[in-house]
Amino acid sequence: xxxxxxxxxxxxxxxxxxxxTGSLVSLFVPGGVMGDNSYVxxxxxNPTNLEYGLGLDGGTRISAPVIGMTAEDIDxxxxxxxxxxxxxxxxEIENTLYDELDLETGNVSVSVDDDGNTHAELxxxxxxxxxFAAALGEAGVDVDPDDIRDGVTxxxxxxxxxxxxxRINAAGLSGGSVYxxxxxxxxYYIVTEAPSMGADELRELLAERGLVEVQAxxxxxxxxxxxxxxxxxxxxxxxxxxxxEHRVSVQVDSNAAGDFQDRxxxxxxxxxGVGRCDLTRDGETVNFQQEYSRDQYCxxxxxxxxxxDAHSMGDLAVPMREETWENDPxxxxxxxxxxxxxxxxxxxxSGQLPAPLDFSExxxxxxxxxxADQFKLYSLLIGALSVVTVSGVVFLRxxxxxxxxxxxxTAMTEVVILxxxxxxxxxxxxxxxxxxxxxxxxxGVDDLLIIxxxxxxxxxxxxRRVFESRFRKAFWVIGAAAATTIIxxxxxxxxxxxxxxxxxxxxxxxxxxxxxxxxxxYGDILQRLLTDK
Numbered sequence: 001x002x003x004x005x006x007x008x009x010x011x012x013x014x015x016x017x018x019x020x021t022g023s024l025v026s027l028f029v030p031g032g033v034m035g036d037n038s039y040v041x042x043x044x045x046n047p048t049n050l051e052y053g054l055g056l057d058g059g060t061r062i063s064a065p066v067i068g069m070t071a072e073d074i075d076x077x078x079x080x081x082x083x084x085x086x087x088x089x090x091x092e093i094e095n096t097l098y099d100e101l102d103l104e105t106g107n108v109s110v111s112v113d114d115d116g117n118t119h120a121e122l123x124x125x126x127x128x129x130x131x132f133a134a135a136l137g138e139a140g141v142d143v144d145p146d147d148i149r150d151g152v153t154x155x156x157x158x159x160x161x162x163x164x165x166x167r168i169n170a171a172g173l174s175g176g177s178v179y180x181x182x183x184x185x186x187x188y189y190i191v192t193e194a195p196s197m198g199a200d201e202l203r204e205l206l207a208e209r210g211l212v213e214v215q216a217x218x219x220x221x222x223x224x225x226x227x228x229x230x231x232x233x234x235x236x237x238x239x240x241x242x243x244x245e246h247r248v249s250v251q252v253d254s255n256a257a258g259d260f261q262d263r264x265x266x267x268x269x270x271x272x273g274v275g276r277c278d279l280t281r282d283g284e285t286v287n288f289q290q291e292y293s294r295d296q297y298c299x300x301x302x303x304x305x306x307x308x309d310a311h312s313m314g315d316l317a318v319p320m321r322e323e324t325w326e327n328d329p330x331x332x333x334x335x336x337x338x339x340x341x342x343x344x345x346x347x348x349x350s351g352q353l354p355a356p357l358d359f360s361e362x363x364x365x366x367x368x369x370x371x372a373d374q375f376k377l378y379s380l381l382i383g384a385l386s387v388v389t390v391s392g393v394v395f396l397r398x399x400x401x402x403x404x405x406x407x408x409x410t411a412m413t414e415v416v417i418l419x420x421x422x423x424x425x426x427x428x429x430x431x432x433x434x435x436x437x438x439x440x441x442x443x444g445v446d447d448l449l450i451i452x453x454x455x456x457x458x459x460x461x462x463x464r465r466v467f468e469s470r471f472r473k474a475f476w477v478i479g480a481a482a483a484t485t486i487i488x489x490x491x492x493x494x495x496x497x498x499x500x501x502x503x504x505x506x507x508x509x510x511x512x513x514x515x516x517x518x519x520x521x522y523g524d525i526l527q528r529l530l531t532d533k
Contacts, residue, residue, distance in 0.1 A: 016521035019513075020413050023420020049423040052195060053177075053430035053502075056376045058369030059195035060202045064357040065187055066160060068123045068152040071136060071143045076110070076118040085112050093120065096139035101127050104305075105229075106211050106352060111155065119153050123355035151188065152355055159354045160190050167205060167350035168194060171342075177428055181498075190357060195428065199366045206357055210347035212236075213302045214333070217279070217310065218267050219295040227300065230263050231256065239348040242341035247332045250348060257329035261320050270317040273297025277312035281336055286310045301333045303347060309334035379434045386438050387412070390445050402529040403452050410522040411444040417513050418506060432499035436506025443485070443507075444514050447478045448522055455526060467527045475519065482515045 007014060027048050054061055078089040090110045097108045097120070109121045120141070122132055129145040136143045161178045168176035176194045183189065194202045212233030220226050235256035240249040252260060264270055277298035280287050286300070286307045298310040311334050319325035335341040390411070394404045415437055422429060454474035455467060485507065492504035 010524070012520040012524045016410075016413060016517055019417050019420075019517055023417045023423075026420040026424040027416075050419065051423075051426050051428045052372075052376070053428035053433075054193055054195055054365070054367050054372070055431035055499075056372055056379065056429060056434075057195035058367050058372035059193065059197050060199045060367075061191065061193045061365040062199070062202055062206060062362055063181060063189040063191045063364075064206070064359055064362040065189050066123075066152050066157060067125060067356045067358045068121055068156070069127075069129065069132060069148055069150055070153055071120045071132065071141075071148045072153070073117045074120055074136065074141050074143055076120075076139075076141050078110075078118055079112055079116050083116055090118075093136070093139040093141065097122070097135050100135035100138050101131060103127075105213075106209060106354075109156065109354065111153075113153070113155055119155075121152050121156060121355075123152070156354050157188055157190065163210075163351050163353050164190065164192055164206065167210070167346055167353075168192070170346045170349040171205065173197060189363075193428070196369060199364050203359065203362075206353075207359065208343075208347065209304050209353045209356060210350060211304050211352050212344065212347050213300075215300040215302050215307075216264065216267055216269065217277075217296060217298040217300055218269070218273065219297075225296055228263075228267075231260050233348055233352055235260075236348055239345055242335075242338065242345050246335045246338055246341040248335070248341055248345050248348065249330060249332050252329035252331070254326075254329065257326040260329070261323065261326050264313070264320055265323075267297075269297050269299070269313045270321040273313055274317045275312050275314065277310055279310040281309075301335065301344065303344060308340050308344065309336060375431060379431065383434065383438060383441075386441055390441060394445065394449070397449070398452065403456070403526065406522060406525045406529070407445060407448045407452065410448060410518050410525070411441055414440055414444050414510055414513050414518050417517070418509055421509065430499065430502055432502035433506050436503045436510065439503070439507050440510030440514075444510065444518065447481070447514060447519055450474050450477055451519065451523060452526065455530070464527065464531055467531055471523050471527070475523075478519060479515060482511045485511050 027050065029049075053059075076089060076093055078086045078093075080086070090112070093110045094108050097103065097110075098105075101108075101122070103122070103124060107123045109123070110118065111121075112118050120132075120136060120143075127135075129148040132148055133143045133145040157180055161180060165176070165178045168178065173194050173196065176192070176197075178190065178192050181189045181191045192202065192206060194205075197205075210233070213229045214231035215227045216230045217225055217227055231252065235253050236250045237253040238251040242248050267273070273295075274297075276294060277296055278292050278294075279296060279298050280290060286309065298312060300307050301309045313320075316325060316331055319328075333344060335344055387408070391404070391408045394407055395401075398404050418437065418440065421427075422433070427433070451471065451474045454477075455470045489504040489508050492500045493508055495501070
């Protein structure tokens with residue numbers, strides 16, 4: 001038999017072998033098929049590439065709404081008839097809101113969505129709808145206070161999810177996930193799950209806005225000093241991990257490097273200000289109360305309004321003065337300890353959280369790692385027990401190893417394929433997923449029983465044609481049952497219903513793998529065992 005004929009004859013079995021092989025690679029080869037070394041480092045204590053959720057690894061889940069109010073679809077005059085957006089007009093409205101309402105940086109957003117609608121958002125509790133509408137009026141935007149609603153836009157919620165997910169990844173928390181959950185009253189919650197993290201630790205991570213700034217502290221000429229923000233976290237393009245001296249090396253975005261360089265030159269940091277920063281540290285902050293005999297020129301590292309470090313202009317003064325620094329715009333941001341350095345690095349990598357979360361309405365679920373390890377062991381035992389039980393029933397039913405053994409092995413390959421898929425996409429496995437795997441074993445064997453009964457109950461299989469005729473009848477029943485299961489489970493997989501979603505996703509994937517891969521392969525195996533062809 002030639003290669004082409006072999007493939008045509010055994011393509012179902014070949015497909016099954018390929019799926020199983022790929023799944024085993026995803027499960028056990030370090031880095032899986034993606035070859036992600038960082039992933040290997042995070043999973044070095046796990047013999048597989050699987051990630052575990054809260055139920056199997058311990059950790060915390062916090063659900064909380066976003067603080068904010070929104071004026072939707074406002075007539076801001078920022079979108080022209082051809083769809084172009086006037087960014088200067090959006091910035092003008094934002095600046096007016098800041099000035100009129102005396103808000104801190106990061107608490108205002110005026111944006112245009114994909115449909116060309118303009119929305120204004122405030123991320124604070126300290127402003128009423130009437131005050132918000134009045135401030136918009138000062139910016140030339142007429143809004144009725146009754147049209148302002150609580151909550152933020154879907155675009156902001158998605159940015160929240162992306163930022164928190166990046167923050168969890170930057171903190172090295174394998175298996176963490178962030179998603180949105182809706183309530184019956186129309187309120188949206190941001191749900192954050194972080195395995196191996198306590199409730200207080202996770203809340204601290206979520207409570208931080210992550211607004212990173214480099215501020216210039218310089219003399220005003222009348223004996224006083226002032227602060228000016230010369231660089232923000234959004235203008236930093238790349239971040240290195242903290243070094244042993246609690247410093248974080250960063251690279252400034254090329255579009256902002258020139259302005260940063262020019263402003264420091266204008267303020268005198270690269271001339272008379274070189275080496276002139278005597279501000280002392282007071283615990284974990286910087287002391288600004290002490291009097292000094294000379295003017296101070298300090299670059300301050302600030303996170304969420306807290307000054308982490310102050311340092312003078314050093315070796316960077318020469319390339320900045322010569323205006324060549326912007327060609328290689330890198331410098332070092334200092335902190336006072338390892339915790340601050342890690343905090344700074346995480347915030348720079350993840351970016352600023354668009355809005356704060358309302359922890360007064362939070363819902364918290366926490367599970368200790370020790371209890372999660374017990375659940376993991378019990379899940380393994382229950383899975384093994386289900387396999388043994390199903391195997392025993394099948395052997396008692398047929399008392400023919402030619403039929404029963406391939407049936408059990410084929411059902412097990414479905415679980416292997418699903419585990420490989422979970423490892424490939426880094427799906428954090430939870431107790432609901434384990435329930436889905438057990439359901440897959442049960443429904444899988446049930447379908448294989450239908451095939452075996454349909455083929456064997458009508459008498460001996462005398463030829464290949466007879467087998468294929470009976471197999472088609474069985475497959476129609478299996479296909480109809482699979483379609484029914486998928487339709488029934490789809491709402492659970494789409495809606496934000498907590499653990500039910502994981503169960504539904506695994507069940508649907510198991511049904512698809514069974515109908516498309518394992519059932520046809522079992523049919524080929526059974527045909528060759530019963531017809532000797």
